[in-house]
Amino acid sequence: MSKIRKVMGLAAALVFTMVMLPAAAFADTTQYDLFINGEQFTSEKLTIECGEGTATYDPATQTLALNNASIANAAGYGGIDSKLANDLTITLQGDNYITFDDDMGIMASGNVEIQGPGSLTINVAGENMDGMSVAGDVSVRATNLAVNAPGGIGIASDGTVSLDNAQVKSAALYAGIDAINLFIENGSVVDISAAEDSCNAAFISPRGGATGGNIRISNSSIVAKSVYPGLFAGGNLTISGASVQSTSTADAALWARGDLSIGGNAHVTLDGKYPSGCKGNFTVYAAEIDAKNTNDENIPALFDSPVIGGDYDLTCAIAVDSEGTTIDLIEHDGIEQAKGFLHLYKNIHFVTGEKSATYSFPFTKVVKKGGDIAPKSQEFELEIFNVGVGQIEDYADVTVTANVTTNGAGEYEGLLTIQGPKSQVRDITCEGFCVREKNTGMANWTYSDAVYQIFCYEYEIATDGQSATQSSYDIFPVQLVETDNGTFYEKTQDTPVASMTFENVYTEKAAPAANDKPATDNKPAASTKPAENNKPAAGNIPQTGDSSALAIKFAVLLMAAGALTVAIAAKKMRKGHDVR
The missing domain is CATH 2.60.40.3050 (Immunoglobulin-like)
Known part of the structure; x- marks a missing residue:
């Protein structure tokens, strides 16, 4: 019996101990597929120190907030390594840095959006190390991003890169931006470059069966420089209301395998060794284009003469031939002829405006x-x-x-x-x-x-x-x-x-003439007024000559008086009857 009591006592003590333990001791710690500065976010650790700053993760919105963060460590690949299934939003406060000698800056398996009033600078060295390598889309909105990747690609995306009202600089070995599509809009300022031979500052091309290859630049400014075309589009390239400077040190300054369209009063400067243009339709609306060929040989600046849009016309066309002679094509050949000569010169500067x-x-x-x-x-x-x-x-x-x-x-x-x-x-x-x-x-x-x-x-x-x-x-x-x-x-x-x-x-009426007004001196003569002694004397009734008229008047008066007396008497009788 004593052993049984002892066992029962131990069991009771164990139950009491378990009851007294906090509930957290039984809770599972959630680990999130997001690493930064060599550490993983968990439900127990949603803020990670990054140098003198911090990185805070909100799992409900999948938002990573960087606040003056300095990231120099990596758990695997990437100072920020995201294996999240959904989008990752990175918000920037203050000045933030990712710095590595031999690693990636940002790795992500989904879409990434970078925004906020702060800035992010990515400096990564090492062979084939990219500043950003993202399997989905990359969006940079209303913020500042600078990437330096001398051994790889600045921004690499298997989707679309969208720069919206952003300040972006990306210098790399193979490409400043490598993506399926590139959209630059709403006042963005972009500077991209690539140093390797046969590479482009912006290499935009479909891959893996996906459609795309389109570059669209609107109401923004971009400078692109590389050995091959600074801007290369495997699809269509559209420039509208933008300032574009594209340079190639060994090839065409700009090239599109699809259509090339320039308008919206865009200003485009092209500098290359071979003609710029496209394989599709080259159409210019309202724009100013300055194309230069720096090749020692007599090679034109444009691949083909553009078609001027129907509502637009040439307003200026100045060419420089191989001998350095300047020619005003409109003055020399007329507007219609000049339209067909734009692709024949080493240097051509032309302006189009709306008709x-x-x-x-x-x-x-x-x-x-x-x-x-x-x-x-x-x-x-x-x-x-x-x-x-x-x-x-x-x-x-x-x-x-x-x-x-x-x-x-x-x-x-x-x-x-x-x-x-x-x-x-x-x-x-x-x-x-x-x-x-x-x-x-x-x-x-x-x-x-x-x-x-x-x-x-x-x-x-x-x-x-x-x-x-x-x-x-x-x-x-x-x-x-x-x-x-x-x-x-x-x-x-x-x-x-x-x-x-x-x-x-x-409808104006004429004023009355002066002689049409009544004369002011034509007053009635005093003699026309009745004289005082001509009034009938009191009691003297004028004689009319008819003596019967006066008798008739008196008779009428007597009849009226009699009628009035009868009416009064009748009224008194009715009144007496009413009282009874």
């Missing part, structure tokens, strides 16, 4: 006299509203004129003219627009309430094997109509009119 478009619409001003005075000289003006896209106030580069000066009653002919960049004029007129007279409130004038709607059309005609764009229009009178969906202008007839008509009436 101007002009529409003119007739109107008639009818002036009528509606008062005593002939209409005076007056200027009238029309205005347009309900334009196709936006408001007319949005088009600062478009000029609208519709003035006519009249001088007296009659009919006056005028023109409403819309002139400006072709695309903007097209936007104004594309869905029709309305015209009315502007009421300037001049005295004595009535203004027309007529409103017209104009529809414009463009069509192609062929002449001598070439096509040209022509335009036409229809003018309809309209009126404001209320519908279940609102108030709109609708046609008052189905047949267009040849011209708009606006009628004005001048």
